Amino acid sequence: MADDKYKIQKIDDYRWRIPREGKMRVDGIVYADEQMLKEIQKDESLQQVINVAHLPGIVGYSLGMPDIHWGYGFPIGGVAAFDIDEGVVSPGGVGYDINCGVRLLRTDLYQRDITNKMESLVNTLFANIPSGVGSHRKDLKLSLQDEKNVLRNGARWAVSQGYGTKEDLEHIEEQGCISEADPELVSDRALERGRAQLGTLGSGNHFVEVGYIAEVYDEEIARILGLEKDGITIVVHTGSRGLGYQVCDDSIRVMINASRKYNIELPDRQLCCAPINSPEGREYLAAMACAANYAFANRQMITHWVRESFESALHIGPKESQISLIYDVCHNIAKFEEHIVEGEKKRLCVHRKGATRAFPPNHPHTPDAYKSVGQPVLIPGDMGRCSYVLVGTEKAYADTFGSTCHGAGRVMSRNQAVKVSKGRSIAQELKEKGILVRADSRATLDEEIPEAYKNVTEVVNIVEHAGISKKIAQLKPLCVIKG
Amino acid sequence: MPKYILIDHTADIGIDVFGASVQELFANAAFALFDIITDLSKVEGEIEYKISISGIDKEQLLVNWLHELLYLHDVKNLLFNDFCVVDITDNQLNAVVRGDVITEDKHVIKTEIKAVTYHCLSVIRDNDCWKARVIFDL
Structure with missing residues (x-):
């Protein structure tokens, strides 16, 4: 397909190359089909793929996943890996909501077990899980010391306080704790913002959704993951709240100066960065790990309240509900990982901003329970359609630094979405489709209307056809709480 | 001339802000921030805060100013409706702002803004008018 603005070359039906030119250090590669590529070109996200390709020490390609859209600095749906010795780390490549992520819970319940109790269930979840601006659990008071323990230990801290079980930890990326965290590098402001917000959902696109398994595409793998047709599932989507935003903001200020200090030429100020091995780079990574751990603890606590709410x-006990954690993935993170580059094993710093790790079967970081099938990948859709469970593949490991898409990706700005939903009751429309919604703010529902997103099925089909993930099951929503 | 207009940005929300002077530009940017967050007609301005901010240039000063207000909103549960930029240079700003503590029955939160970004950030003088562009992360 010819295009005037960017020199895009077709690699195959699902991959497009933006050849290196000017000061780009590597090519850009975008995963999309022809139709989706046209959509993607409506905003500036491809320019952002190109901008990222300018950064020092970038290895392989600047990658765009099919849910790519215009972000700030890095595109959302972008993956970039950097050489440890020559490369940089960029807070903009992780985003403000550090370790925003998704976890999937399974239950022993079926749709018939909850059909008549849905109203009570959604109200209980909404009452028990703080959402929206300024809300928090009245029974939770953190001292500064507690908070620093959260930052050091992540989900492990939550489990030690009675939120969930040790088994949960095995089913979280990094076992729910990134070890490089150093709370002394987190500013007082970040700590202050974080203290009152632990155990809260936040607003925007964050949610807790109860759904059921509508389709199973691979019975054998689904069984190993613990998924069965009509089984009730719960998806939790949230991140590191104000603490993460503040860590990112503090770091960007440092990095703007660092970029000058290390003579790094930036096509966009939001891409500011520092060498991985510089004091600024190391300090960011240690503070980022704190925010990531906070997010792991946050999702773990919310999981506990989901269990209590059910x-x-x-009116059942834990033995009857059997709510267990299938997996928890980060989709805004930078991580040290080993990958094969030009036939050689290398340690890289992989930035995933709106992208999910998708490690193959038998990878050391794929949890033991899933060694034979690959790491579970959870792709939430919009509130009205569906979400997917996939697993990582060898091809993802070889081609995309073990990464895949993270969600549907917006097609409509929030402003447009609010205009489109004017005069409509989104909650009523969803109710007519059998989906109960509780939201702290009506504006959130309007901004999050299903039409504002790409169809997640199209996104997931592309990563499946391209071979970077394998589709296992489709989940359909029954009730949702939002901020 | 409007104080600001919303611009479409796929994931987030952006503003183009206008002012007859730099002081007015910065005050209008702050107004836009809280106009997005809340219904400002419900905010009376009962509490006064003095704010001093520095930055390496006008662009960063604008981000730091908005960020400071966002921080106070987040941590002290405040909504601001009145912004007086007392003096401003390329690197320094002093302002007096007024607002209320959020009361659940009185105030509404329309949108949670996570951060003020540096993406597409600009502060320019166009003849007699100052213009700025800021993208917020939602």
Whole structure:
């Protein structure tokens, strides 16, 4: 396909190359089909793929996943890996919501077990899980010391306080704790913002969704993951709240100066960065790890309240509900990982901004329970359609630094979405489709209307056809709480 | 001339801000921030805060100014409706702002803004008018 603005070359039906030119250090590669590529070109996201390709020490390609859209600095749906010795780390390549991520829970319940109790269930979840601006659990008070323990230990801290079980930890990326975290590098402001917000969902596109398994594409793998048709599932999507935003903001200020200090030429100030091996780079990574751990703890605590909500709303015990964690993935993160580059094993710093790790079967970081099938990948859609469970593949490991898409990706700005939803009751429309929604703010629902997103099915089909993930099951929503 | 207009940005929200002077530009940018967050007609301005901010240039000064207000909003549960930029240079700003502590029954939160970004950031003088562009992360 010819294009005037960018010199895009077709690699195959699902991959497009933006050849290196000017000061780009590597090619850009975007995963999309022809139709989706046209959509992608409506905003500036391809320019952002090109901008990222300018950064020092970038290895292989600047990658765009099919849910790519215009972000700030890095595109959302972007993956970039950097050489440890020559490369940089960029807070903009992780984003403000550090370790924003998704976890999937399974249950022993079926749709028939909750059909008549849905109203009570959604209300209980909404009452128990703080959402929206300024809300928090009245029974949770953190001292500064507690908070620093959260930053050091992540989900492990939550489990040690009675939020969930040790088994949960095995089913979280990094076992719910990035070890390089140093709370002394987190500013007082970040700590202050984080203290009151632990165990809260936040607003925007964050949610807790109860759904059921509508389709199973691979029975054998689904069984190993613990998924069965009509089984009830829960998806939790949230991140590191104000603490993460503040860590990112603090770091960007440092990095703007660092970029000058190390003579790094930037096509966009938001791409500011520092060498991985510089004091600024190391300090960012240690503070980022704190925010990532906070997010792991946050999702772990919310999981505990999901379990409590099911038990109280359905009048059942934990033995009957059997709510267990399938997996928890980060989709805004930078990580040290080993990959094969030009036939050689190398340690790289992989930035995933709106992208999910998708490690193959038998990889040391794929949890033991899933060694034979690959790491579970969770792709939430919009509130009205569906979400997917996939697993990572060898091809993802070889071609995309073990990465895949993270969600549907917006096609409509929030402003447009609010205009489109004017005069409509989104909650009522969803109710007519059998989906109960509770939201702290009506504006959130309007901004998050299903039409504002790409169809997640199209996104997931591309990563499946391109071979960077394998589709296992489709989940459909029954009730959702949002901020 | 409007104080600001919203610009479409796929994932987030952006503003183009206008002012007859730099002081007015910075005050209008702050107004836009809280106009996006809340219904400002419900905010009375009962509390006064003095704010001093520095930055390496006008662009960073604008981000730091908005960020400071966002921080106070987040940590002290405040909504601001009145912004007086007392004096401003390329690197320094002193302002007096007024706002209320958020009361659940009185105030509404329309949108949570996570951060003020540096993406597409600009502050320019165009003849007699100052213009700025800022993208917020939602």
